[in-house]
Amino acid sequence: MPALLEVRGLSTRFTTRDGIVKAVDGVSFALEPGKTLGVVGESGSGKSVTALSMMRLVAEPQGKIVGGEVLFKGADVLKMSEREVRDMRGNRIAMIFQDPMTSLNPVFRVGRQIGESLILHKGMSRKDAFDRAVQLLDMVGIPNARDRAKDYPHQFSGGMRQRAMIAMALACDPDILIADEPTTALDVTIQAQILELIMEMQERTGTAIIIITHDLGVVADIANDVMVMYAGRQVEYGESRHVFGDSLHPYTWGLLDSLPRHDSDEKGELVPIEGQPPSLINVPYGCAFHPRCPYAEEICRSEVPPLLATDTGHLSACHFSADPAFRRGMDRDQERVALK
C-alpha cells in the first residue's frame, strides 16, 4: 500500500518584478496515517508555500509549481484535473491558516461557512449541514453552539474563531489536516488550548497532521517527524527525537539555541541566529546557510550539500554531517536538546 502522502522534489517559484523567487526548492517528505509532521524554519523559508503547493493553491500566474510529485494515496495531486483537486480539497486534505481574524468570511454566518464544505462534498442539505456544523462547533468546545453558529465571525473571539476554523477543516473528516501556524496570531494562553484541541481532534478522528510553526517547543511536544526548512530547502528531516536530539545541522542548532528554556535557570543562553534569512531571489551559492554559519568552510560556499542519511537514520544537509570530528568539536549543551 502506498503512503498516505508522499512529496518528492517539490519545487515552487514565483515570478516577481525583482526576479524569480525560489520559494520551495526540491522538498521531499512523507506522512503516515494518523501521524504528525512538524515543519519549522524562520520566516520566509517556504513553509507556507510548501503547504499551499500540496493543495495546488499557490497564486497563479505569478506562482508556479515547477517540479516534483505530491502523491496522495498514490495519486499525483499535481497531475490531477481541476475537478479532482477540488474534490480533494477540504474533503481529503483540509487546511487551517494563521490568522483566524481574516480567514473567515466576515459577511457569512459561522455555521454556514462550516456547513459549506458538507454541502459541497457530502451532498448534505443546507439544514443538515447547519445541524452538523452545530455539532462540530460543540465538538471543538464552543459553548451554546446552536446559537453561536448563527453569529458572524466578528462576534467570535480570536480563539473561538480558530476553533471554528478547526471545526470547518474537520467537517468532512479529512485524512490530512494542514495547520499553518495555527496559534501564531493568538494570545499565549489561548495558544496552548488550541494546540491541545488539535491533538484531541487527532486522537478522535485519526487524521494525520502537518503543523507549520516557528515554535520548536510545540513541534517537540506533538510531532512524530520534523522537517527543518531554510531558504526554500529542506536542511534536516526525520523523527523528531533525532532531529532535536541528534541534530547534525548548524541551522537546527541555531534554532534550538534561540529557544527559551523553561527547565533551567542558566542565564544568557538565549542566542538568536546572527544575520538575516537570505532573499529567495538570490539564494547564496552552495549551502544557503553558509553566510550565517559559524562553521562554514570553502566547500560550503561552492557546493550545495546533499540531504544524506545520518547514522541515526534522519536526513541532514550539511557537508559535515557525516564527519565525527565535526560533531565532537561542538561543545553543545546536550541537556538543551532533551526536549523529548
Added chain:
Amino acid sequence: MLKYTVRRIFQMIPVFIGVTLILFILRAPGVLPGDPVRMITGERAIPDALREQIVKKHALDQPLHRQYVIYIGNLLQGDLGESYQRGRPVLDIFADKFPNTLRLAFAGIIVEIIIGLTAGIISAVRQYSFLDVLVTLSTSILVSVPVFWLGMLFQIFFGIKLKEWTGGAVHLPISQMSSAEFPDWAHLILPAITLASVSTAYVARIMRSQMLEAMGQDYIRTALAKGLTRRAVTFRHGLKNALIPVVTFVGIDFGVMMGGAILTETVFSWPGVGREIFLAVGQRDWPIVMGGVIIIVFLVMIINLIVDLSYALLDPRIRYGGDAE
C-alpha cells in the same frame, strides 16, 4: 437603530438652516440682479396699487430676516410659496414634474447597475485582459466628458445622423420628436444613458477595485481550500464583500438623481424637477429655485439616511446604536 435614526434626523436641521440661509442671502437686494416685481409683471409699467399688492403678497416689503422667518414658518406647514411667474403654488409645480424625474432616475440607476457592475466585475475577474483595459480606458474617458456634451452627441448621432444614414429605419428619439413614432419608454433611453454616464464609470471602477481587493483576502484562500469552484468563490465569497461599498455609492447616487438632473433634463428638454429649477433660475423665479433646492436637499438627506441604515443590513459588522463594537 432608532436612536441613531433620530439623531441623524436632528442632524438634518442645521443643514436645512444653512441651505435656506444661503439661498436667502443670494436673494438679498444687490447680490444678484433682478427686481422681483418686474419678474412677475414683465417689462411693462404697472400701477402703484398693483405693485403694492404684489409686494404685500410675497412679503417683499419686509426686511430680509423677517422674510426668512415667514418663509421658514410657511415651510414648516408644507407651504413653499407661490411662483412669481406661473401664479401656482411651488409645491404643485414640483408635484407635476417629480414623476418625470423619478422615471428618469430609475432608468438611470438601472443603466448604472447593469452596465457598471458588469463592467467592473468582468474587468476584475479578467484583470489585465483586453476587456479590462477597455473598461479602464472607457471609464477614464467617460468621467471626464461633460454630461451636456455627451447628451448632445447622442442626440446628433442616434437621433439625426443615424436616421439620415439608415433612411429612418434605425434611430433613437431625441427631444421634440413626436411620441407617436416611438413607445413612451424609448424616450428614456438616451437621457438615462446620459444621466448615468459618469456614475456608471465610477461604479465600474469601484466595483473593480473592491472586487480585486476582496479576492486578495485570506477568506478567499479559505474558500478555495474548501474545494469550492473558482466561480463559487468569486461570486459567493468575493462579490458579496465587494458589493457593500458599491451599493452605498449607487444608493446615494439614486438620491442625487431623484433630486433632478439639471444638465441632462435641460439638454433633453425633459420636463422634470431639474429643468424646472434651471428655467426658474433664468427667470429669477426665487420661490421655485428655493423650493426646488430644498426639496432636493431633503430627498438627498433622506436617501442617504436610508442607505446608511441599509448598510447595517448588508454588512453584519456594522450595528448602529452604540452598544455593539
